Amino acid sequence: MERTERFAASSSEEGRYRLLVDAITDYAIYMLDPGGVIVSWNAGAQRFKGYAESEILGEHYSRFFTDGDREAGLPQRALQIAAAEGRFETEGWRVRKDGTRFWAHAIVDPIRLATGELIGYAKITRDLSERKIAEETLRRSEEQFRLLVNGVTDYAIFMLDPDGCVTNWNQGAQRIKGYRPDEIMGQHFSRFYTPEDRERGEPQRGLTTALVEGRFETEGWRVRKDGTRFCAHVVIERITNDAGVVIGFAKITRDVTERAEAQRALSEANEALAQSQKMEAIGQLTGGIAHDFNNLLTAVLGSLELARKRVTDDPAVQGLIDNALRGVERGASLTQRMLAFARRQDLEPRPVDLRELVEGMSAFLQRSLGPQVTIVTRFPVRLAPVQADPVQLETALLNLFVNARDAMEAGGEIVIEASEQTVNPGLNDLAAGRYVRLAVIDTGEGMDEATLARAAEPFFTTKGIGKGTGLGLSMVHGLVRQSGGRLSIKSQKGVGSTVELWLPQSQDVPVVDADPQETATPHAATGPLVVLAVDDDGLVLMNTTAMLEDLGHTALEAFSAAEALELMRAGRRIDLVITDHAMPRMTGSQLAEAIRAEWPDVPIVLATGYAELPPGGDRSLQKLPKPFGMRELEVAVADAMAGRPRGRSPETASGEAAASSP
Structure with a gap:
């Protein structure tokens, strides 16, 4: 009531x-x-x-x-x-x-x-x-949480409604993604994804996974307001009320671009290290093979030359011997390239004017490449000289031009250009300093990524069987690295290739080559000599003594350094010692030291299957690189007796470079 x-x-x-x-x-x-x-x-x-x-x-x-x-x-x-x-x-x-x-x-x-x-x-x-205290406590907690979330700037923290539209926006989201709250509230979160991810349905897949499993986590590229991309670590959490009804999603995004870039850089560094270690191991193996192969070629070359002198009345046999000798020459060229890759060739670096070097070999290059290829030179008016071996550099350039020609079946234009560059400390694998970048550019078929990754490996070739040794680029790589530079290859399938040689600049003025004829004639020895030949390889030793005797000398044999010292200490007259370097127990260089200590006036010739003297050797010794024939042996003996150390004269670039491309 x-x-x-x-x-x-x-x-x-x-x-x-x-x-x-x-x-x-x-x-x-x-x-x-x-x-x-x-x-x-x-x-x-x-x-x-x-x-x-x-x-x-x-x-x-x-x-x-x-x-x-x-x-x-x-x-x-x-x-x-x-x-x-x-x-x-x-x-x-x-x-x-x-x-x-x-x-x-x-x-x-x-x-x-x-x-x-x-x-x-x-x-x-x-x-x-x-109740008021509880509500106030809750309100303060919510306010503190709101301030906390909004104050976070390293993470984008925001909510989505069940359809994926943005319902709130913190400072971190604004900093990372670039949108103000009034620009993004109510917009679908898929706008942060790349077009390709949207086409694959990645935004909806993330919401569906979070809806079913309660959580979705991934990393991928996202797009800022200005269109730039960043690598993001993303977490989407399902939000339900007390009744278990889904009321939206919490989304947390972190910009991990720097971490991703650091991981990528580390991965590239590890890959480069692995590649460097692999190439170093291959180089050591290649150098060892070349050494043993040179010993075999020395035996074959000497025997063939002696046989040709003794068979004079049968032209057919002479033709067979000459053909075998040409095979030996090709084998020697092959080992030379192997040694170049292994960085065990004997370089004679000096200041080189690249413009003069290229102009000097341009006519030969044009004849080698044929009429379908045009050579275009792009050099600056002034170009600093580089420190390199000019003969080996010519051979390297010939290899690169032949590779470029072979890549352009219908012919075309090959560009060689040069420019001065400065390398700052820590930027790449080059030492800081001034360099000249010499590039050979073609418009041929180019290489895919798999081929490009192996282009400088020895014996890797894309040519048919018998058409390439796979040592062209590896030789160039070895030459440039041994010269203190770097080989860089850029190529794209169907577009062409650019091979860059980064060579250190020289501070000296290039020197003019002396007339090669002046040093071509060996100095005659004064009468027959007693020569002690020392080598642990019986085949090489037998051929060396046979060639010495054919030259009119008396040859003594020793299979080791200890045996050679024993013969000399026995009082035998020894006018000259020719010794192999790579011998067990005592090397040729160590034997030379022992001989000079007791017989300082005895000339010594050091024969080696490597093209350069290994570390610890006496650089002043007269050298006789293997394989050697009668002519090389005669020159070495004459120069040693005249007191004029001489190394291998630079080989002239030959058409064999055509078979040495990848």
């Missing part, structure tokens, strides 16, 4: 209501007169407001309000609203007797008689302090 009717009820019913109200302790239930003065007070009001009934009856209820609320006229306004609208309800801070505050939910209802006359108000107040 209505309150006005309850007020007019019988006294017995009134007593029952009074008992009911007094029994309630969780609510303050009391009555105000029309002016707001308290006229009743229950146990609940006393419990959490702190006033006893005798203390509060007759007092105005405004004393429960804060000073600010009283100054604002809230107590009176609450009564006016209740009287006018039939009810006033609010929440706010109220004051207990001891001055402490509590958060209250208050309702004010007007009480009227049946005639409509206002006789007072019923006021019900509930202490919601615990």
Whole structure:
């Protein structure tokens, strides 16, 4: 029934209501007169407001309000609203007797008689302090979390609705992706993906995986507002409410471009190291093979030359011997290239004017390449000289031009260009300094990535069987590295290739070659000599002694350094010693030291299957590179007796370079 009717009820019913109200302790239930003065007070009001009934009856209820609320006229306004609208309800801070505050939910209802006359108000107040504290704690936690998330700048942290549209945006997202909140809110997150990823359905796959499994994690390329790409580590987490309904996704993105670049650089460095180690191992193996092969060629060459001198009346046999000798020459050229790759060739570096070198061999190059190929030279007006072996450099360039010609079946244009370059410390595998970049460029068929990766490996060739040794580029690689430079090959299938030789600049002025005829004639020895030949290879030793005897000398044999010293200490006359270098127990260089200690006037010739003297050898010794024939042996003996050390004269570039390309 209505309150006005309850007020007019019988006294017995009134007593029952009074008992009911007094029994309630969780609510303050009391009555105000029309002016707001308290006229009743229950146990609940006393419990959490702190006033006893005798203390509060007759007092105005405004004393429960804060000073600010009283100054604002809230107590009176609450009564006016209740009287006018039939009810006033609010929440706010109220004051207990001891001055402490509590958060209250208050309702004010007007009480009227049946005639409509206002006789007072019923006021019900509930202490919601615990709920308020919990809500405030939650609010502060959420605010702190919001500030925390928004303050993170190294991670893009934002939410998506169930469809994948952005619903919030932190500072990290703005910094990494470039969008302001007003530009991105409500937009689908797929705009951060590359076009190719969108075509593959990567955005939806990420949401589907997170929806089904609760989490999706990946790394990939993403796109910023300005269109640039960055490598991102991405996590998408499913978000559900208390009922288990999916309300969206949390997305965390980190820019890991620097880490990815560092990993890529490390991977490339490891790959380069592995390639370098592989090439070094192959080089050592190749050098060893070349050494042994040179020993065999020495035996074959000497025997063939001696046989040709003894067979003079049969032209057919002479032709066979000459053919065999040409085979030996080709074998010697092959070992020379092997030694070049192994960086064991004997270089004679000096200042070289590249313009003069290329111009000097241009006519020969044009004849070698044929009429279908045009050579174009692009050199600057001034070009610093390089420090290199000019003869070996000519051979290298011939190899490169032949490779370029073979790559252009229908002919075309080969460009050779040069430019000065500066290499700063730590930029690549070159030492810091000034270099000249010499490039040979063709427009041929080019190489794919797999072929390009193996182009400088020895014995690797794309030509048919018998058409290439696979040592052309490997020889160039060995020459350039031994000269202190670098070989760089750039190629694309169907476009062409560019081979760059980076050679160190020379600070000296290029020298003019002496007339080769001046040094071509050997100096005759003064009469027959007693020559001690020392070699641990029986075939080589036999041929050496046979050729010496054919030249009119007396030859003595020793199969080791110890045996040679024993012969000399026995008092035998020895005019000259020719010794192999690579011998067990005591090398040729060590034998030379021992001989010079006891017989300082005895000339020594050092024969070696390597084209350069290994570390620790005496660089001043007269050298006789293997394989050698009668002519080379005669020159070495004459020069040694004349006291003029001589190394192998540079080989002239030959058409064999055509068979030495990859």
